[in-house]
Amino acid sequence: MVLQEEVAKMMQLPCDMEMSRKSGETKVFTLRRCDESDVDAIVKLQQDVYDALPDKSIFVKTKPEEFLESVKLDYCFCFMDGDEMAAFTLGVSGRVSYRNYGEYLDYDDEHLMKTTSMDTSFVSPKYRGFGLQKFFFELREEAAKEDGCTEAVTTIAPDNEFSLANAYKTGYEVVKTMVIYGGLKRCILRKIFE
Secondary structure, X not given: OXXXXXXXXXXXXXXXXXXXXXXXXXEEEEEEEOOHHHXXXXXXXXXXXXXXXXXXXXXXXXXXXXXXXXXHHOEEEEEEEOOEEEEEEEEEOOOOOOOOHHHHHXXXXXXXXXXXXXXXXXXXXXXXXXXXXXXXXXXHHHHHHHOOOOEEEEEEOOOOHHHHHHHHHOOOEEEEEEEEOOOEEEEEEEEEOO
């Protein structure tokens, strides 16, 4: 669980954070915002994570041009282990766009402007178990709240038990299930910010 001091600290980026596995192993990662120079590393990490998945249908890859757009407009953060990108996350800011998941809930433009989309997070297989994905949920929420968003929406495959568990732990609820992404079934989850 992220402590309030950690939430405040993480908004002053870059910063070093010590993360732990249940085994007791600890590692210091550098948490920072991403920029255009990171797009190639983001695309490579996404491909590495995708290649390691036994069930490819649970993960829809983001296009390089969407990453390029997002590092300019949205909440893009990464954990670095030295020069290696260990994990990446992307939250689409409250804006009118096909990338705003409020579209799946038929939100009007005014509502979309107050809704952030928890778009994607991926962690290199060698860095799993440090709680990086759960941390990313909280980090993107804090960034969205600072921008005036009042809720977050995300999509998760019904068979992706790990991601669903992380979403439930951080307060998301399934509000709809539908077929999107060219024929893939997804849960649409929402969290109203307090």
